[in-house]
Amino acid sequence: MAVFTPVSLDDLTPWIDQFPLGQPLALKGIASGIENSNFFLTTERGEFVLTIFENLSFEQLPFYLKLMHHLADRGVLVPAPIANDQGELIVALHGKPASIVTKLEGKSQMDPRPVHCAAVGAMLARMHLAAVDYPLVQPNLRGLDWWNDTTPQVLPFLDDSCAHLLRAEMHFQEAFAICDTYRQLQRGPVHADLFRNNVMFDGERLTGFFDFYFAGCDTWLFDVAVTVNDWCIDLDTGVLDTARVRAMLDAYHAVRPFTGAEQTAWQPMLRAAALRFWLSRLYDFHQPREAEMLTPHDPTHFERILRERIATPAPGLRG
Numbered sequence: 001m002a003v004f005t006p007v008s009l010d011d012l013t014p015w016i017d018q019f020p021l022g023q024p025l026a027l028k029g030i031a032s033g034i035e036n037s038n039f040f041l042t043t044e045r046g047e048f049v050l051t052i053f054e055n056l057s058f059e060q061l062p063f064y065l066k067l068m069h070h071l072a073d074r075g076v077l078v079p080a081p082i083a084n085d086q087g088e089l090i091v092a093l094h095g096k097p098a099s100i101v102t103k104l105e106g107k108s109q110m111d112p113r114p115v116h117c118a119a120v121g122a123m124l125a126r127m128h129l130a131a132v133d134y135p136l137v138q139p140n141l142r143g144l145d146w147w148n149d150t151t152p153q154v155l156p157f158l159d160d161s162c163a164h165l166l167r168a169e170m171h172f173q174e175a176f177a178i179c180d181t182y183r184q185l186q187r188g189p190v191h192a193d194l195f196r197n198n199v200m201f202d203g204e205r206l207t208g209f210f211d212f213y214f215a216g217c218d219t220w221l222f223d224v225a226v227t228v229n230d231w232c233i234d235l236d237t238g239v240l241d242t243a244r245v246r247a248m249l250d251a252y253h254a255v256r257p258f259t260g261a262e263q264t265a266w267q268p269m270l271r272a273a274a275l276r277f278w279l280s281r282l283y284d285f286h287q288p289r290e291a292e293m294l295t296p297h298d299p300t301h302f303e304r305i306l307r308e309r310i311a312t313p314a315p316g317l318r319g
Helices: 009-018 061-073 114-130 144-157 160-176 220-231 242-255 260-286 300-311
Strands: 024-029 037-043 046-052 091-093 096-102 187-190 199-202 205-209 216-219
Touching: 009 024, 009 091, 061 096, 061 114, 114 187, 114 199, 114 205, 114 220, 114 242, 144 160, 144 260, 160 260, 160 300, 187 220, 216 220, 220 242, 220 260, 260 300
Parallel strands: none
Antiparallel strands: 024 037, 037 046, 046 096, 091 096, 187 216, 199 205
């Protein structure tokens, strides 16, 4: 959530008249994240989040905003998009697509305990099941095709050890993606970016998932692996914390039981989830875009996680 497109209150005042939110009172850029321009917005009607989309198009965005509506209608705790007076969820601001959503209560839990991981696991399973009948389809735009496109763009910046790791893991994941086990995995809409800073808590009570703008249709197991690789690790080493892993997986399994194919695919999928974010961080670090308040994430964090997932067997999906 960086700021690539600055917006002032003067810019916003005439634009926001089309929304049932009253006059804008305060606007503050959000520094975390690296993909869109995001702002905390206070109006006469409450607190909201304004997003200006820097990469996603007007044609792509309905998948994300309507998915949030779909999930909210089924009891999944997510921000609610606000429609304008024409019923539109996406409206141009400074020539770019923009949306307003409700702001969740609470704060991110950056030092999670097993109780927090269990709450995330259970809600993630409920989210997967709630989206089974979601009618729109859009692939995960940061999936294997994007990995193949991005790899040659970052390889020139890598030393021999990292270049070898990247080539070898891409070869492994391409082979895995065409195997029978992979084809048997359960699929549907996934969040695909459910890191600690994209979940809100009030104490031990989970108050919502947000930032769905990497969502797409992929394997549910990939979503679980992305989440475990952030919530259940020692941040300095990438080593999995067994107690947190067990809490998250057991809570997920109690809502949506894992399949045999998923058990077989678990270790490769943890590697895939680490590779996806190593690649994106490499790209953002070596091919940066200009933005206010932007600090690219350190790519070596997910390099460590990938090496650890290759070297060390993870706790199984079912204890």
